[in-house]
Amino acid sequence: DNELKNILEKHTQLLEQNKGGNSEEETLKSVKMVADQIATMENNIYQMDPNTRGLNKIVKAIRNLKNNFQVMGYTIPVLLGLEFKEGDSIEVIAELPDESIEKDKKIITRIVTPRIDFKGEMIQRARIEIKYNI
Secondary structure (H helix, E strand, O other), rough: HHHHHHHHHHHHHHHHHHHHHOOHHHHHHHHHHHHHHHHHHOOOOOOOOOOOOOHHHHHHHHHHHHHHHOOOOOOOOOOOOEEOOOOOOOEEEEEEEEOOOOOEEEEEEEEEEOOEOOOOOEEEOOOEEEEEEE
């Protein structure tokens, strides 16, 4: 809950800064900071039991944050749980074997740095960890 409050506070600050006409560089720095916090929350959620009490509220709050970013032209795509394909514009920083993964699959299991797009163009490349069973 405290982590969610911190994210919401940072997001509110970002929106207020954006209204004030701050430089593009300052806005981008703020977006990256909040995106990192979102990625941390999503990594934690990915590892949690889906029946955890209060989880839906956190997921909904993250969705709202992402929607607000979209209004400003920024997109933070969901990558967790997706299959990694060679040639994706993603930096893999760790590959871990896992027999619970379907044979011949590589699954994104942790986001170290989230991908950020601005008006459809990637401005920050994702750094990820994957698990595989080959």
